[in-house]
Amino acid sequence: MVRHIFKPEERIGWASQLPQVQDEWDGLLQTLSGHTNWVWSVAFSPDGKTLASASSDDSVRLWDAVTEAVLNTLRGHTDTVNSVAYSPDSKMLASASTDDTVRLWDPATGALLNIFDIGHYPIALHFSKDGRYITG
Template sequence: PIGEPLIGHTDVVFGVAFSPDGQLLASGSDDGTLILWDTVTHQVIGEPLTGHTDGVLSVAFSPDGRVLASASRDHTVILWDIVTHQVIGEPLTEHMAEVTAVAFSPDGKLLATASRDNTIRLWDVATHQVVRQPFTGHVHWVLSLTFSPDGQWLVSGSRDTSVIWWNIETGQPMGQPFFTQQGWVNGVTFSPDGSRLASATDDGKVLVWEADLQAWQTRACQIANRNLSNEEWARYFPATDYHVTCP
């Protein structure tokens, strides 16, 4: 460890996130607060951020580092101004159960939120309005979220042991869910170049997935030894237009 542990919360700490410039670390706790830390001095910056009425389960900085999002057991998400430490607008309140994960899109315009109500919501960060209907496809709690580096895809992991790829433009799953068959999917993250996706499950395993769409289509050609039919394409690649993939 670098220095001593950062001590400031009075209950379990569930979420941590570095600011994009690396100068701040945010932590969220079951004590209902968020704390901002100076990463050089390891000192608390200002007072703890209080606004939730229950534990904080996940935190995320916007790509420009100006906004911090927090997800809570109180069914809400709060956006915080990093400079003033004040709440920005009203809490986001569409979920019907604990909000388990938050993730900003790479351009910072969208915020994805996951919940124990089995849904994902997509929000316009500027207006705080929901974008499209809830993303539904999981049959149990949604526990983890990540955007692809190019911002075209959102990937979610669930207690139902599945990983689902979502098309941001349509809000629809890309093909069938991937089932890890290993347990709850507690974490998902893309490699920086977007070519790989890693998923973490509650049995101590990490699975690494091929994340390149063209590679999937090529692999489908190799397995079938022919071009996919229109029906097969619609099932596995519904978010993209049909085209010939086999030489």
């Protein structure tokens, strides 16, 4: 598609030094399958080895970013999970849901650490740089 779009410029001459690339390619590296509904948020762990995904199937899944394997499925929310965020030290994972709760998980074990009923749901979660606060 990109080659087709810029074909007229190739004839003009400014694009005469084209890079050598495959004839057929796309940007897809991996497809992670497992959720049964929409995925609203993803977050890589700070070391880049694990990916967390938040879904309308009321769950959070943890994936091995290299092998694509599901490492854990975190359940407990009673409605769409719309955001996930790792703490800077990777020891906690926060998830926010339209059930008006934020849950803290231990991503290494999948254990639920705490539940905060906040009376509304944040669209996006973020840990502070020191990992002591969550904003959303």
